[in-house]
Amino acid sequence: MKETTEIREFFVKSGRYQGTVLLNEPVAQKTTFKIGGTAPLYFEPENTDSLLFTLETLCKNKIQFFILGGGSNIVVSDDGFDGAVISTSRLNDIKFRLVSGSSAEVTCLSGTPTARLVSYCTQNCLSGIEKFAGLPGSIGGALFMNARCFDLSISGLLKSAEYIDLKTMSTVHYDFCENDWDYKRSPFQCGGKILTSATFTLEKKHSDELERIAAECRRYVNERVQKGHFKYPSAGSVFKNNRDFGEPSGKLIDECGLCGKRIGGAQIAPWHGNFIVNTDNATQKDVRDLVDLAVRTVQEKKGFLLQPEIIFCGK
Numbered sequence: 001m002k003e004t005t006e007i008r009e010f011f012v013k014s015g016r017y018q019g020t021v022l023l024n025e026p027v028a029q030k031t032t033f034k035i036g037g038t039a040p041l042y043f044e045p046e047n048t049d050s051l052l053f054t055l056e057t058l059c060k061n062k063i064q065f066f067i068l069g070g071g072s073n074i075v076v077s078d079d080g081f082d083g084a085v086i087s088t089s090r091l092n093d094i095k096f097r098l099v100s101g102s103s104a105e106v107t108c109l110s111g112t113p114t115a116r117l118v119s120y121c122t123q124n125c126l127s128g129i130e131k132f133a134g135l136p137g138s139i140g141g142a143l144f145m146n147a148r149c150f151d152l153s154i155s156g157l158l159k160s161a162e163y164i165d166l167k168t169m170s171t172v173h174y175d176f177c178e179n180d181w182d183y184k185r186s187p188f189q190c191g192g193k194i195l196t197s198a199t200f201t202l203e204k205k206h207s208d209e210l211e212r213i214a215a216e217c218r219r220y221v222n223e224r225v226q227k228g229h230f231k232y233p234s235a236g237s238v239f240k241n242n243r244d245f246g247e248p249s250g251k252l253i254d255e256c257g258l259c260g261k262r263i264g265g266a267q268i269a270p271w272h273g274n275f276i277v278n279t280d281n282a283t284q285k286d287v288r289d290l291v292d293l294a295v296r297t298v299q300e301k302k303g304f305l306l307q308p309e310i311i312f313c314g315k
């Protein structure tokens, strides 16, 4: 790998890149878990052309990279990353158009925070996305994970998306196809596709309904607050739920007596078996050890194999 300073110089002088290039950037504070080391190279492209240029350059130079959305579903290595992190935080823009009757299409760039999209929709009386109020992270991350809130998957609202195909380094238009999606599964998880934007189909309501939509959003946020989602840094639910288990993964963990269990600075939340929280400078290893403990114990005592939903990334 070329020297990181040389690479930054190349971006600055290229005339094709708008955005920042930072060296040895700490990543923990850019994640909701507040765990992890640094990125030797940290890019924040300001538009999709600059994102494309970043991807082309890194691939040409065989530099590994990780795409960071809102950092709310990841646990970063204590040793940080090899290579680069590309943050989508500046790819943040939303617009909508009426299609026919009350149908509306809302298009946003992939780094747009889901919370911002929900409040934009509320302000414009666009209904359908209320259940995602309070979901941390970006729309790119939500689509990658096929985030699911209160029994609605984000794919249920998707009309189309645009992504950069790393094989051809070109932008590809994707039309929603039901077979590509399942519970917590998206077509972007197979690799090589970097989401740049997404279009959702929503319903345009009369302005009289603004307060009802806003109240519904507040109700979903309050439910999260009451469930203790924001008490401590975390990455949300650690394990997927599986209908075959007959009960939620968190309940199985609770029934195995693991709630409150601590390793280092990480703890299985005493109030929510499926949350691991960072109570005191936890490391990725602390979280990994708790995950392994939960998997082992639930398998021994209940006979079910828990499947992690959080992503361990970095070195």
Ligand SMILES: Cc1cc2nc3c(=O)[nH]c(=O)nc-3n(C[C@H](O)[C@H](O)[C@H](O)COP(=O)(O)OP(=O)(O)OC[C@H]3O[C@@H](n4cnc5c(N)ncnc54)[C@H](O)[C@@H]3O)c2cc1C
Residues within 6 Å of the ligand: 032, 066, 067, 068, 069, 070, 071, 072, 073, 074, 088, 110, 111, 135, 136, 137, 138, 139, 140, 141, 142, 143, 144, 145, 146, 147, 148, 149, 150, 188, 193, 194, 195, 196, 229, 230, 234, 235, 236, 237, 311
């Ligand atoms: C308190 C709390 C509550 C939560 N509640 C829920 C919940 O109810 N339901 C739920 O499903 N999840 C929940 N989560 C998990 C998380 O918020 C969601 O999965 C979220 O949608 C992830 O988005 P992100 O931008 O933070 O993704 P990140 O964590 O940044 O990234 C996740 C993955 O997506 C990839 N990625 C991100 N952007 C792109 C892109 N543009 N193109 C290609 N790949 C990309 C990353 O490389 C990574 O592999 C919760 C998390 C927290 C902390």
